[in-house]
Amino acid sequence: xxxxxxxxxxxxxxxxxxxxxxxxxxxxxxxxxxxxxxxxxxxxxxxxxxxxxxxxxxxxxxxxxxxxxxxxxxxxxxxxxxxxxxxxxxxx
Amino acid sequence: xxxxxxxxxxxxxxxxxxxxxxxxxxxxxxxxxxxxxxxxxxxxxxxxxxxxxxxxxxxxxxxxxxxxxxxxxxxxxxxxxxxxxxxxxxxxxxxxxxxxxxxxxxxxxxxxxxxxxxxxxxxxxxxxxxxxxxxxxxxxxxxxxxxxxxxxxxxxxxxxxxxxxxxxxxxxxxxxxxxxxxxxxxxxxxxxxxxxxxxxxxxxxxxxxxxxxxxxxxxxxxxxxxxxxxxxxxxxxxxxxxxxxxxxxxxxxxxxxxxxxxxxxxxxxxxxxxxxxxxxxxxxxxxxxxxxxxxxxxxxxxxxxxxxxxxxxxxxxxxxxxxxxxxxxxxxxxxxxxxxxxxxxxxxxxxxxxxxxxxxxxxxxxxxxxxxxxxxxxxxxxxxxx
Numbered sequence: 001x002x003x004x005x006x007x008x009x010x011x012x013x014x015x016x017x018x019x020x021x022x023x024x025x026x027x028x029x030x031x032x033x034x035x036x037x038x039x040x041x042x043x044x045x046x047x048x049x050x051x052x053x054x055x056x057x058x059x060x061x062x063x064x065x066x067x068x069x070x071x072x073x074x075x076x077x078x079x080x081x082x083x084x085x086x087x088x089x090x091x092x
Numbered sequence: 093x094x095x096x097x098x099x100x101x102x103x104x105x106x107x108x109x110x111x112x113x114x115x116x117x118x119x120x121x122x123x124x125x126x127x128x129x130x131x132x133x134x135x136x137x138x139x140x141x142x143x144x145x146x147x148x149x150x151x152x153x154x155x156x157x158x159x160x161x162x163x164x165x166x167x168x169x170x171x172x173x174x175x176x177x178x179x180x181x182x183x184x185x186x187x188x189x190x191x192x193x194x195x196x197x198x199x200x201x202x203x204x205x206x207x208x209x210x211x212x213x214x215x216x217x218x219x220x221x222x223x224x225x226x227x228x229x230x231x232x233x234x235x236x237x238x239x240x241x242x243x244x245x246x247x248x249x250x251x252x253x254x255x256x257x258x259x260x261x262x263x264x265x266x267x268x269x270x271x272x273x274x275x276x277x278x279x280x281x282x283x284x285x286x287x288x289x290x291x292x293x294x295x296x297x298x299x300x301x302x303x304x305x306x307x308x309x310x311x312x313x314x315x316x317x318x319x320x321x322x323x324x325x326x327x328x329x330x331x332x333x334x335x336x337x338x339x340x341x342x343x344x345x346x347x348x349x350x351x352x353x354x355x356x357x358x359x360x361x362x363x364x365x366x367x368x369x370x371x372x373x374x375x376x377x378x379x380x381x382x383x384x385x386x387x388x389x390x391x392x393x394x395x396x397x398x399x400x401x402x403x404x405x406x407x408x409x410x411x412x413x414x415x416x417x418x419x420x421x422x423x424x425x426x427x428x429x430x431x432x433x434x435x436x437x438x439x440x441x442x443x444x445x446x447x448x449x450x451x452x453x454x455x456x457x458x459x460x461x462x463x464x465x466x467x468x469x470x471x472x473x474x475x476x477x478x
Contacts, residue, residue: 005336008254008329018332055281059338067341082336084327086277087251089294091136091160091226 002030002075005082013040022081027058028071030081045083055086095120095127098152104196108150121315122150128314131155131218133206133234135186137299138224138248138306140172145307146222147190151314153198154190155218158182159205161439164399165416169296178402179436179465179478206230208358211237222246222310224303228280229361235260235273236358239348244313247273248306253295255302255328258340259309262322269349270322271342278345280365298330374445377432377458379470385432392430397444398464402436406476408467410434418444422452434460434467436478 004020011018020037024030031052035042047053051071058065059082065073075081100108100122108122130151132139135158146154162170162177162185177185183201190199206214206225211233215221221243223234231249238245238261245260260272305326312318321337328335344351377385385392396403396410403412413421415435425431425448433441441459448454460467468475 005329005334008252008331018329018334053281054278057276057338059336062337062339064338064340066343067339082327082338084256084325084338086228086281087249087254087256088228088231088280089226089251090138090224090249090299091134091158 001077002079002081004030004034005080007083007085009085009087010041010044010083013044014038025074026071027060027065027073027075027081030075031058031071044085057084057086058082059084095123098123098126100126101196104150107194107196111149116317117315121317124315125150125311126152128220129153129155129218130310130314131157131215131221132224133157133221133230134224134226135170135172135182136160136166136224136226137169137250137294138303139186139222140170141300141303142222142224142248142307142310143172143186143190144193145304146310147194147197147199149307149311150194151197151310153200153218155200155202155214156183156186157202157204157206157214158186159203161437163415163440169294169299171300206233208233208361211358212241215243216241218243220244220246220310220313222248222306224248224306229365231273232280232364233358233361236348236355239272240356240358245272246306246309246313248302250294250298250302252293253298253330255298255305255330257302257305257309257321257326257328258324259313259320259322262313262320264320264322269342271340272346272348274346274348275343276325276340278343283366295330301330302328374442374449375458376461378461379467382432382460382467383471385430390430392432393426394432394434395425395444396464397433397435397440402478405478406464406468408434408464408472408475415440415444419447419451422448425454425457427454427456429456430458431456432458432460435463437463437465439463 001023004022006014006018022030022033024033031045052058060073061080111117111122112119128151132143135156160182162173162180162182172189173185181203183203187199187201215237221238244262247260248257262270309321312320325338325340347354394410395413397415399414433445435441438461445457445459465477468477
């Protein structure tokens with residue numbers, strides 16, 4: 001179980017929900033449970049190789065999962081999983 | 093310039109008094125600000141608060157790169173500009189506003205687009221770069237140029253209600269270089285997946301918040317006061333008011349400065365981001381040619397994409413169709429005759445033509461070069477230029 005923070009650009013796929021409680025013992029299980037609830041999210045969070053694409057960062061609490069055990073990083077019931085996609089706006 | 097040789101006039105000392113009396117800041121930090129050269133790339137949403145605060149704070153030399161022209165849709169968030177700046181190149185509007193705000197600083201403006209060809213030359217003489225641009229190719233370009241030149245890149249970006257901030261390629265007191273954009277996002281999203289602010293929108297106050305934080309980090313980098321946001325990545329959601337600061341690290345696979353660097357010079361960033369290389373050229377007509385059409389009885393339609401209040405100031409008898417309404421009015425645009433599209437300077441009409449060609453396949457549209465201002469200058473100087 002973990003709390004997942006959905007970023008603004010992906011909220012159109014979660015009925016504008018910003019925080020979701022999801023079951024799972026690892027980041028991948030959490031993402032799979034999340035995309036099972038909101039299927040349109042799947043193509044944004046899991047690529048053809050079954051991994052999180054490079055332009056999406058997943059943080060478990062304050063840490064980048066690339067510095068932990070990637071998608072196999074363990075989550076606990078009080079863990080916050082943040083999905084942070086690359087955005088580029090600023091001038092226009 | 094070494095900061096300890098920097099001196100201040102009586103007027104400057106009065107102006108910067110509230111900085112100088114902070115014990116942790118003091119005269120020395122103010123000297124460092126005056127000695128510093130900061131390059132701000134993009135003078136729009138983020139660049140506005142960033143430039144206003146850096147100018148007010150007394151950064152000695154501010155470089156500004158932008159190729160855009162101020163238009164009405166900018167004023168909802170680009171607080172650097174007022175109605176009087178509409179139609180001016182952004183760097184010119186910025187120069188006027190900032191020099192009026194602080195006459196004791198030097199402003200160097202570059203009315204150009206930053207590209208792989210000019211980036212190193214533009215950046216090389218500056219100490220710190222602040223990236224407030226609006227697309228992925230330019231983000232990677234600025235990142236790579238900063239890493240190749242060993243410059244600090246104070247990065248911020250926004251989208252709708254979301255803001256991000258970090259300081260890249262920063263060398264700390266121990267001589268360790270921090271992560272850069274490629275450590276955070278190794279590759280960009282495919283084109284079209286993340287819309288730009290021009291398409292997806294942005295809440296006006298958000299760049300004000302994030303651009304001010306960017307100014308804060310620029311000042312910290314220059315002065316050495318406080319803990320710089322290096323190796324950390326700040327994310328802010330204006331809707332939920334959740335903000336988080338994540339830890340980020342350098343990765344050995346980074347192609348710029350990882351274990352096996354493969355990028356040793358700037359590359360083609362449009363290609364890297366999977367986008368088409370150059371904007372398609374559009375057909376143009378200049379004011380004198382248009383005048384020939386007028387006097388020789390050629391049958392054509394002319395459309396003015398400016399705003400109604402501009403049309404009221406002066407017009408040349410064109411049909412008014414403000415830029416934001418062009419797409420919904422596309423059926424009113426003739427497909428058989430030649431159609432001239434005009435605005436104040438030729439920038440907005442160019443955008444309108446690109447959009448019409450892309451979405452509806454028009455092939456008979458001509459952009460009036462220099463806009464109504466060019467027409468007034470070359471054909472009818474008795475009309476009101478504004």
